[in-house]
Amino acid sequence: MIRARTSTLEKIEKEIEKLSPEDQLKLVEKLVHKLRKTGFAVKKEIDWNDLYGLGKGFWKGEDAQEYVNRLREDRLWRFQKSLSE
Numbered sequence: 001m002i003r004a005r006t007s008t009l010e011k012i013e014k015e016i017e018k019l020s021p022e023d024q025l026k027l028v029e030k031l032v033h034k035l036r037k038t039g040f041a042v043k044k045e046i047d048w049n050d051l052y053g054l055g056k057g058f059w060k061g062e063d064a065q066e067y068v069n070r071l072r073e074d075r076l077w078r079f080q081k082s083l084s085e
Contacts, residue, residue, distance in 0.1 A: 016024060 016027065019027065
């Protein structure tokens with residue numbers, strides 16, 4: 001069953017490649033509209049509380065100010081490098 005579905009998708013993709021970019025965009029818009037009507041592609045709100053504590057091991061032993069200073073130095077270095085290229 002999975003192989004048949006894959007084969008069908010491959011056939012559809014090959015047909016889509018024959019369309020102009022404008023028609024491909026129209027097709028995408030129609031598919032998105034259809035999926036939104038079903039509720040499948042509805043944008044889900046992020047519950048920030050679910051993220052609480054996820055990075056605690058990452059920050060262990062790290063001084064916040066030193067970390068910020070390193071980020072700033074790195075950003076400045078990258079910016080100066082981009083100017084010299």
